[in-house]
Amino acid sequence: MGRPDWSQGAGGGPFPGIYFKRVGTMDYFLELFFGGLTRGSIYALIALGYTMVYGIIELINFAHGEIYMIGAFTGLIVAGVLGTLGFPMLGILFVALACAVIWSAAYGYTVEKIAYKPLRNAPRLSPLISAIGMSIFLQNYVLLAQTSDFLPFPKLTPDFAFMEPLRSFVSTSELFIIGSTLLVCVALTLFIKYTRLGKAMRATAQNRKMAMLVGVKVDKVISATFVIGSALAAVGGVLIASHIGQINFYFGFIAGVKAFTAAVLGGIGSVPGAMLGGLILGWTEAFATGYVSSDYEDVFAFALLVLILIFRPEGILGKDSTQKV
Amino acid sequence: MKARWMLNVLAVLVVAVLAAGCGGESKEEASSGGEAPQGEIILGVPGAHSGDLASYGLPTVNAAELVVEKINAEGGVLGRTVRVVAQDDECKPEKATNAATKLLSEGVHVVLGHICSGATKAALPIYTETRIVCMSPSATNPPLTQSGDYPNFFRTIAADDAQARLGVDFAKQLGLKSIAVIHDKGDYGKGFATFARDFVEADPELSVALFEGVTPGAVDYSAVVQKIKNSGAEGVIFGGYHPEASKIVSQMRKKDLDIPFISDDGVKDDTFIKVAGEYAEGVYASGPRDFSSNPLYHVALEAHKAKFGTDPGAFYYEAYSAALALLNAIEKAGSTDYDAVVNALRTEDVDTPVGKIKFDAKGDAEGVGFSMYQVQDGQYVELK
Numbered sequence: 001m002g003r004p005d006w007s008q009g010a011g012g013g014p015f016p017g018i019y020f021k022r023v024g025t026m027d028y029f030l031e032l033f034f035g036g037l038t039r040g041s042i043y044a045l046i047a048l049g050y051t052m053v054y055g056i057i058e059l060i061n062f063a064h065g066e067i068y069m070i071g072a073f074t075g076l077i078v079a080g081v082l083g084t085l086g087f088p089m090l091g092i093l094f095v096a097l098a099c100a101v102i103w104s105a106a107y108g109y110t111v112e113k114i115a116y117k118p119l120r121n122a123p124r125l126s127p128l129i130s131a132i133g134m135s136i137f138l139q140n141y142v143l144l145a146q147t148s149d150f151l152p153f154p155k156l157t158p159d160f161a162f163m164e165p166l167r168s169f170v171s172t173s174e175l176f177i178i179g180s181t182l183l184v185c186v187a188l189t190l191f192i193k194y195t196r197l198g199k200a201m202r203a204t205a206q207n208r209k210m211a212m213l214v215g216v217k218v219d220k221v222i223s224a225t226f227v228i229g230s231a232l233a234a235v236g237g238v239l240i241a242s243h244i245g246q247i248n249f250y251f252g253f254i255a256g257v258k259a260f261t262a263a264v265l266g267g268i269g270s271v272p273g274a275m276l277g278g279l280i281l282g283w284t285e286a287f288a289t290g291y292v293s294s295d296y297e298d299v300f301a302f303a304l305l306v307l308i309l310i311f312r313p314e315g316i317l318g319k320d321s322t323q324k325v
Numbered sequence: 326m327k328a329r330w331m332l333n334v335l336a337v338l339v340v341a342v343l344a345a346g347c348g349g350e351s352k353e354e355a356s357s358g359g360e361a362p363q364g365e366i367i368l369g370v371p372g373a374h375s376g377d378l379a380s381y382g383l384p385t386v387n388a389a390e391l392v393v394e395k396i397n398a399e400g401g402v403l404g405r406t407v408r409v410v411a412q413d414d415e416c417k418p419e420k421a422t423n424a425a426t427k428l429l430s431e432g433v434h435v436v437l438g439h440i441c442s443g444a445t446k447a448a449l450p451i452y453t454e455t456r457i458v459c460m461s462p463s464a465t466n467p468p469l470t471q472s473g474d475y476p477n478f479f480r481t482i483a484a485d486d487a488q489a490r491l492g493v494d495f496a497k498q499l500g501l502k503s504i505a506v507i508h509d510k511g512d513y514g515k516g517f518a519t520f521a522r523d524f525v526e527a528d529p530e531l532s533v534a535l536f537e538g539v540t541p542g543a544v545d546y547s548a549v550v551q552k553i554k555n556s557g558a559e560g561v562i563f564g565g566y567h568p569e570a571s572k573i574v575s576q577m578r579k580k581d582l583d584i585p586f587i588s589d590d591g592v593k594d595d596t597f598i599k600v601a602g603e604y605a606e607g608v609y610a611s612g613p614r615d616f617s618s619n620p621l622y623h624v625a626l627e628a629h630k631a632k633f634g635t636d637p638g639a640f641y642y643e644a645y646s647a648a649l650a651l652l653n654a655i656e657k658a659g660s661t662d663y664d665a666v667v668n669a670l671r672t673e674d675v676d677t678p679v680g681k682i683k684f685d686a687k688g689d690a691e692g693v694g695f696s697m698y699q700v701q702d703g704q705y706v707e708l709k
Contacts, residue, residue, distance in 0.1 A: 150600050
């Protein structure tokens with residue numbers, strides 16, 4: 001039987017001497033560092049949605065992971081259609097992103113109107129349960145409306161030639177994720193700080209009743225928050241699905257749980273906190289895998305969370321209830 | 326007095342109607358009476374014939390009856406007719422010992438069963454002590470044969486660790502020395518990986534470069550891929566299912582880690598090829614051997630359809646093969662003597678629906694079980 005093609009590729013294959021143990025070297029550290037950075041950026045991108053919503057109405061929106069999944073599905077459908085029409089790759093990426101953003105934003109808006117708004121003045125536990133219900137509903141809706149199978153997701157990010165020497169550290173699709181997260185984070189911070197809507201958000205976050213009294217349309221602000229959070233999730237969904245190469249209806253769940261952890265770690269309600277929390281979580285997992293064992297990846301991640309919450313219950317950058325968004 | 330006589334007739338009628346009403350049970354009632362007449366060969370078929378797991382046991386009874394019917398029509402074994410005696414154990418160990426004892430009191434010569442590993446293990450000491458050959462179509466627990474405790478036990482199905490054995494042997498055949506064993510922490514994947522690790526460690530020429538579990542559903546596996554790369558592994562054996570396998574393989578190939586990737590039945594799925602796309606090319610995965618091109622397979626299938634009007638159920642072909650193997654061994658041995666039958670099972674090839682088989686020293690059928698497949702041009706191709 002012939003040797004596999006793969007063993008004759010650039011990596012050298014099963015010839016002794018090509019590989020050597022490099023644990024402890026700088027290269028290995030950097031590889032893990034960039035791996036953790038990508039993972040952390042993914043978490044951060046999703047965590048932003050959790051943190052914004054929590055900042056404004058103190059609700060943990062468990063359906064956020066599902067909005068992210070719906071964004072990825074929308075991206076897949078659009079990319080599939082455009083792909084058969086022969087669009088160029090970057091064109092597909094941007095159209096797919098735009099469609100996913102619009103569609104997910106619509107879902108976010110609707111979910112808020114259906115599941116959370118009627119419970120605005122209910123005890124805090126009620127919207128939380130409603131959020132869990134929404135999450136289960138959306139998962140099963142996609143399961144029934146689409147498929148339970150894993151679907152291949154096309155690669156939408158081109159390989160830039162200048163990235164070639166860095167390939168073992170960071171690929172183009174990873175660069176896209178890291179870059180978008182950074183961009184989104186900066187844009188969001190500026191938006192909250194300098195725009196009218198951003199100001200209204202901050203006001204609502206500080207004191208909803210007071211904001212209402214001074215003329216802020218609180219319901220609109222909350223809707224806007226959901227729309228923005230969902231749009232960010234959709235961007236994440238498309239980029240990450242394209243990076244991983246597969247999606248199914250359950251795609252948002254684990255990512256959602258991890259992103260939520262990141263949001264709590266960084267201080268839920270704080271935008272830079274979500275970014276920082278995501279990165280710390282990503283790095284913890286990458287280094288735990290690299291230097292200890294991937295069996296203990298989650299153990300380290302959650303041990304870190306527990307430790308941070310013991311010493312800083314509000315999270316790393318969280319501030320207790322004065323300034324949240 | 327007359328009234329009483331009428332009552333008796335009525336009682337007999339009721340019993341007869343009841344017995345006819347529930348076919349499965351009537352079979353046992355009808356066949357389990359009295360001492361074996363001289364000259365008959367008794368084939369005991371213990372297994373789950375009622376309860377939750379009856380669907381695993383009943384196809385074996387069908388298989389035994391079809392084989393016996395055919396062989397009796399052709400003149401029997403050594404000129405003696407064969408009779409099937411079924412005993413229900415519901416796959417429960419405590420009932421399995423009862424079933425075994427009952428079969429012995431019926432004068433059973435060879436046993437086709439039991440079905441579940443737990444029940445088989447419970448009943449086996451009884452057969453071992455009384456030197457009765459016992460062959461299971463479905464008990465896959467590795468120690469049943471590998472422990473060497475039961476020299477009278479045989480099976481026509483591959484043991485649970487057969488895939489791992491095949492994967493490791495295949496890696497060795499590819500010339501790999503240092504192997505990374507990765508799993509998904511699940512029962513199936515970790516079980517496979519643990520067997521694979523043990524086999525690699527047991528082989529002085531091979532070494533385990535890495536043994537790790539990954540979290541299923543994680544957003545990416547780049548850290549573990551980097552770790553595989555740095556472990557110096559020349560190949561990866563992965564235990565788990567296709568979603569994780571496709572992510573790991575894709576990331577390995579993207580990071581220029583072009584070493585062989587060997588996996589299990591959970592990856593030998595077309596979805597894997599669909600999802601992993603170009604990265605799936607060259608991946609190895611083991612899966613059940615395809616014996617549907619075997620003419621005897623169709624004979625067994627048609628016989629079942631003709632008599633029962635349905636497609637056969639679980640372990641039917643394994644049971645059909647086991648019945649053929651047992652009766653063939655008695656024929657070749659020239660008697661029902663224990664040593665002669667065991668010797669015949671180990672030395673004489675027999676054509677069965679699952680292929681031409683004989684048994685190794687431990688009692689596992691040679692040539693049944695799993696084959697290695699490779700993705701070639703977007704399809705799994707069996708490697709011979």
